Amino acid sequence: DTGVSQNPRHKITKRGQNVTFRCDPISEHNRLYWYRQTLGQGPEFLTYFQNEAQLEKSRLLSDRFSAERPKGSFSTLEIQRTEQGDSAMYLCASSFFGLTYEQYFGPGTRLTVT
């Protein structure tokens, strides 16, 4: 069990560019969550997957954001036409639905939009 990993750890991009983040959950976990954390705030839910199905999306997830989990393993979060307001830490978490209560978090990807 190597834990939840996220790549890249840091991303600096210019406004208007597209960025993609990757999350690799704990291997046997069937649920995967994305959260966004801005400075001085707690994480806010963006979306989650059970296996490959995206079952819920927050209103925070504008149409510039898209997430996938194509084979029920790793997930990607893409932001198109980035804006300065997208600057934040993007956290991924995974859990095993029905067995444990705990969501295990990755180290996050810090996005800075200049």
Place this chain on the structure above:
Amino acid sequence: AQTVTQSQPEMSVQEAETVTLSCTYDTSESDYYLFWYKQPPSRQMILVIRQEAYKQQNATENRFSVNFQKAAKSFSLKISDSQLGDAAMYFCAYRRASQGGSEKLVFGKGMKLTVNP
């Protein structure tokens, strides 16, 4: 919608002493879970302790214990014998217990704990 409030943005404690972090929440649900997560600087968030709302007994994990007051919707964390490694951001979080939902966590804004040697 459920909300979680942590009204103290920062606290400090002397090493080996006890500190209590406060959290209140608002929900119309009767069955839910409450959590305290710790986020050390530049490190990932880890679960400190969990409380099921249907349990009257307060949860305890080694030096960490909670005071869960369901009627008051209060969920405080007590850290005993504080250690330098306890220095971190602490987040209180809420999760519905109902089956079929996302089980997403709703977090408070967090509280920065400093431990002084």
